[in-house]
Amino acid sequence: MPKNTSDILGYHAHVYFGAESAESARTLREAIERQFDIEMGRFHEKPVGPHPRYSYQVAFKPEQFGEIIPWLSLNRGDLTVFVHAETGDELADHTQHVIWLGPSEDLKVSMFEK
Numbered sequence: 001m002p003k004n005t006s007d008i009l010g011y012h013a014h015v016y017f018g019a020e021s022a023e024s025a026r027t028l029r030e031a032i033e034r035q036f037d038i039e040m041g042r043f044h045e046k047p048v049g050p051h052p053r054y055s056y057q058v059a060f061k062p063e064q065f066g067e068i069i070p071w072l073s074l075n076r077g078d079l080t081v082f083v084h085a086e087t088g089d090e091l092a093d094h095t096q097h098v099i100w101l102g103p104s105e106d107l108k109v110s111m112f113e114k
Helices: 019-035 062-075 090-095
Strands: 010-017 054-060 080-086 098-101
Touching: 010 019, 010 062, 019 054, 019 062, 054 062, 062 080, 062 098, 080 090, 090 098
Parallel strands: none
Antiparallel strands: 010 054, 010 080, 080 098
16 A cells, blocks of 8 residues: 655665765755755764764655655765655564665664564
8 A cells, every 4th residue: 555645754864984084074064054944953973873874864754745855865075865754663663664865774773673
């Protein structure tokens, strides 16, 4: 049975980086903040939660998807961006409801398994 897109409450885009690409990640973050009216998460210089690398979160509304995702795809440079829907089902949101800009990576999703 098809799922209804009205179940999507929002989106998170997680920008992944490492020590060698932290400056690029900061530059992209500053550009995102200038370009969009969105909620930015903390700049984590260690793996946090299910994310295997350093990251920060960009939270946005479903109606902003068509503006933010194309912009990120053109401006992310060599950084990987993990995008997922927010439906309330954390496991599905991090495994099935996902989009990768750049190479995909293995997440630590066991924390969401019941």
